[in-house]
Amino acid sequence: MKTTQAYRFALDLTPRQERVVLAHAGAARVAHNWALARVTAVVDQRAAERSYGVADEHLTPAAGWSLPALRRAWNAAKADVAPWWAQCSKEAYNTGLDALARALKNWADSRGGKRKGRPVGFPRFKSRRRSTPTVRFTTGTIRVDPDRTHVVLPRLGRLKTHESTRKLARRLEADTARILSATVRRDSGRWHVSFCVEVNRAGRGPTRPAATVGVDVGVKHLAVLSTGELVPNPRHLDHAGRRIRRLARRMSRRLGPDRHTGRRPSKRWERARAHVTAAHARVANLRRDGLHKLTTGLAREYGVIVVEDLHVAGMLRNRRLARSIADAGFGELRRQLAYKTEWYGGRLMVADRWYPSTKTCSGCGAVKTKLALSERVYACITCGLVLDRDLNAARNLAALAHEATTAGSGPVAGRGADHKTRPGGPVAVKRQPGTAIGGSDRDRPTARRDFRSHAYRSALIGNGS
Structure with a gap:
């Protein structure tokens, strides 16, 4: 593969090599800013002419912002814009132009509705001090x-x-x-x-190709597997918080930059900022290393991995949990599982965002209407099952994959999944309040809420029709 x-x-x-690399990075920034200024000037000019009532056929010709068009414009003007252009590789200028072409395309696709996700803003000029x-x-x-x-x-x-x-x-x-x-x-x-x-890559599969595991991510434990294994949350940012606060206080006592007066930062401030940056970089490296070890181990061992489609951006709006959620890296964990399962020949199933994995009893299938976040133990009033809520959710995810596999369908998918559901494949859906299983109360007055019954399974994971 x-x-x-x-x-x-x-x-x-x-030091000499660093100066040469910085010169190439500066050349990329110059090409990016020049091309952006050119495109912005043409766009503003055409907008002004339209406001004056100029017909479209008499407007200033539009400037192409594809990469070939930007290259042609740069090659025609580089002798005047950057007389020193021969000192750097042509790949440096291509780096800036390619970044601008991608940014303009993303902005146009976002405005035209072709790009999903949050709206993308118009590209900005790159600063010599703040850009990477x-x-x-x-x-x-x-x-x-x-x-x-x-x-x-x-x-x-x-x-x-x-x-x-x-x-x-x-x-x-x-x-x-x-x-x-x-x-x-x-x-x-x-x-x-x-x-x-x-x-x-060599075509080697997981060590247990027929095994299925449900993975429930959280803050108390980074991941809880349906097998009962608990992966502790290392909380790297909390452990490094004391050192980061001490370094930040030291930096605040130094003479930093002032944009209003144009004051340049002192050398001591620059060194203090480098220490703060290194502390944050260590936290990021530790977090990345732990996630890679966890996801690689799961992809190498299990043939089917089931996770939830979490709305991480919405979860970060909770100011009390945002810091812990960001430190855990829920989105990065799923991203790594997505491509590593392909590497090792496994499958990644994504349950729908509205599938009640935490509120559903893994023993009898009863669904609770409410379950507070402070309730860390799931107690079923129907069958009397008492279980850790995260382990209960992981078992429900594994059972959902088993039901989808026995039905002869494709992967469980939902909104935000990495691929579309195959024709006839089940999709985990949310039952509307006030309706019975498989239809309305009028249609099915005696519907049984048995997780193993066909009616409840169809309503819980969908029949794909």
Whole structure:
């Protein structure tokens, strides 16, 4: 199976190499700002002419904002705009123009209704001090040295890596990978290089291809599996909170920048800010490492993994839980499971957002009307089952996948799933209040709420018709 994945390595640049990389990142920013100013001027001019009653055929010609159009315009004007353009690679200017073309396309698609999610704003000019230095190379000499401690990039030369590149080097030597592009970027005060690689992965499946596991994510425990395994929540941000607050107070005592007076920050403030940035970067790295280990273990072991379609953006509006939810990384966990299940030949099933996995009894199928968040133990009044609420939800997710599989349908999907439901596949739906199972009270006055009955199962997960 061929797939595209990234290999990211930290770099140890010399002062001269860092100046050259910053020059390329600055060239990308100049090209981006020039092209954005050109497009903005034409758009404003056409809007002003329309306000004066000018006919459409007499308006100023529209400026194309696709990548080829921006390249042609830049090549025609670069001698006047940037007389020093020959000092940097052409890939640097292409980086800025490509970023602008993508941003303008996303903005146009968002306004036209072609793009889902939140509205995308019009692109902004990049600041030299606030923008992240980055440059992307797609052509030229891009390779990993045989010593596995250096990489070679166009115009930048041979760069030393902080860690070994053996994982990528082994695939390149075995001819099972091909480098498509390389991006040099400075994150949290450290330079990194990311290789976008086309990898030919061996067709190996999970160790337990017939096993199904339901995964319920939460704040008390990062993940609760239907098998009864509890994955503790490391709470990296809370553990590092004391150190981050101490460093932030130290930075606040230094002389920082002032945009109103134009005051430049002091060197001591810059060093203090670097310490705060490094502390936050360590938290992010620990969180990312823990999520990768968890998702890789699940994808390697289980053939079917069932998760919920959580509305994380809406959950973050709860100011009391927003910090803990963001620290847990619910969205990142699902994103990693989505592509890792494909790597290892498994399936990721996504239950519908309105499927009551927490309120449903995993023993008899009775559904509670209300269940407070403070109630950490699920007690069923119908069958007397007493169980941890997260474990109960995980078992319901696993049972939902089992019902969908025995019915001969495709993956359980819903709004926000990673792919559409196959024709005839079940979809977990929410029963409207005041209606009986499988129809109205008038149609089915004696409907039984038995989880194993066909009527209740059809109403709970849908019949796909």
